[in-house]
Amino acid sequence: MTLTVFELRRMLRNPLIWAAAVLAIALEGVRAAQWWPDLTVVTLRAVTASTLVAGAVLVAANLAAGRDRRFPETLAALPGRAPSRTRAVLLAAPVVGALAAAVVIVPLVLYGHLRGPAAGSLDVWEALNGVALAALAATVGAALARWTPWPFTPLLVIFAFLALIFVNGLGEYGGWALPWIPLHDPTLGPRPSALHLLYLLLLAVAIGAVALLRHGLRLVPAAVAAVATAIAVPAIAQADYLPKPPPVACRQLDGLSFCPRAGYEPWVGRWAAALRPITSAVPPEALADMPALRQDTFGGLPQVWLTGVTEMSVAGRVATGVAGLEGGPACGKAQTVVALWLTGLVSGLEESAPADWTRPPDPIEKGPGWHEYPLTDSGRSSVSPGRLPGVVYDGADLVNARALLADPGAAVKVRANWAVLTDPATTTEQAAPLLGIAPIGGAKACGEAE
């Protein structure tokens, strides 16, 4: 017990562990500040950030358990024996690892919660997975020190873990047997987080027992390893996403119908607020034909919301629909200029026209009438390189839309001439007198780089 307390004190003062914790909080904190707080995502990301701590704990536990190698002759002549040293590290390192992981996860989740209105739901079991993961990493570190003499083994194992976790983000290969699955597809239903927590804890116990077996085949550690493995493996083999939650009723706001997933109701007001520059600029009848904005569907609302980027993406979808654009080449059309102007009301029109109009692959079928184009890491739509999904426009359209954006009376003009402006047959040149702009034409064929 004295040795365990000693190891505990040393681990608690280990700068590697706390540097990893600070780094994890800083990196994820900065990133989280740009996203609307979604507790489901916040929890997953906090646990993912805490894998940094797990890596540090693995190394620290490995060094502590492998200390014998640097002091072998002196230790060999002492009454305190190697199994008791291993046991002390196996008890101390997981406790400190779990504590450090909690120090990362709790403030990040609280930060998400307090920034409100937070969507999603806080899954405490999910958060505890991060704590258990750090404890598991500690036992792996100790076991590696006992079974392998090479100092680089922990780094190889960390690399392998990272590869398993991040290359295989949705758990495609290995499923819930993986130590952590950082991504979540909400269409698959809630994650079996409680079962996965049990699995991680049992795995930690089994690996700890394996570390002790290095000191000789003893009945107790052998039995513990066998029993823990015998429960953990079949349990996790059956783990699957839980049944989907019931669909949530859609809500009308500002003339649009918002259909959030369960737990995302707090975001309806924010979605509406983000789109208000558009909904207040167009005549009410223009919104009547807009399909409901469903979360996670093609042309709808994303699962996550990156401030400043996602607004543009969603505004583009709504503006395209409101202006009646159907996709494909639309250069020189009045409705294209109007749609771009509408998106500019939300997020400005600073950028150039995209040069690459290569269309992405077909949307992924997620269910009956349910397609998905997930956002890229930067929050941009992967559907189209421009701001109007599926619509090809050029620099001239952008220049014309910017001219309209610069006119404070543009909204009145657009509302007054809505039917003409959104007629697919109306060109920008024809609409110019109505809009009060001096239009320019495109230099190249629609979709070609200028």
Add this chain to the structure above:
Amino acid sequence: MEPTLTVHDLTRRFGRRTALEGVSLAFGRGVTGLLGPNGAGKTTLIRVLATTLAPDAGRVAAFGLDPADREQRLAIRRRLGYLPQSPGAYPHFTAFELVEYVAILKEIDDRRARHDEVRRVLAEVDLGDRAHTKVRRLSGGMRQRLALAQALLGDPDLLILDEPTVGLDPEQRMRFRALLSRLGASRTVLLSTHQTEDVTTLCERVVVMRTGGVVFEGTPGELAAQAAGQVWLTTTPPEGTFWRTPDGRYRTLGHRPPAAVPGEPGVEDGYLLLLGGEQVAA
């Protein structure tokens, strides 16, 4: 008086190399010096006595206990202080932490008593003011003293020290000798060394080893006496191996050179002559 430590017909091989062959010795209270050239088997013998290496044949007993038995081996270790030849260290520990770690492994469980003991042994080796310095910041001599400090933990009845004075400056060596002579008054101290000066000033008894066997066992005076009539001083450089003394004469061992006068034999002379011309030349 019953010897603290005995070995009988001890043999230890490493592959085809025989490190110890039929060694029989007994160690009682006081400081015993273990002398011998590299490869003589000193460290192997030390490791066997410190219970970190099992012999291939022969018997060892410490305090009447047999280290081959697990429980008895632990009982020996509880009364043993051991400074190995390469003690090793944890660079990220402070001096205090390192000694405390060993103190815990020596089963000094009471926190207050343990801390007092750590402070005591650090003071013994003159590292009291470096207690909270990281080991990596200590000089080589300080690390050697730190290693010695851990061996002193728990006031052991048997102290086995392998090359303890390596890296110590003259002042620290003198301090170390004073400490060891004090400890040797009430317990068994076994000291492996290359420094015949340590043996001369410290040891009541000396054992000389060569190629895995014991070639001399006796007092330092008896070892010096081995060289009686074989130490010579000349005014001109003699043939063979010699060295110049501070008074300008030349000192040599073995056959009498022409016009040489007898010199006073010392422990080193006895040791060198015991090991033969090969070692003298070296």
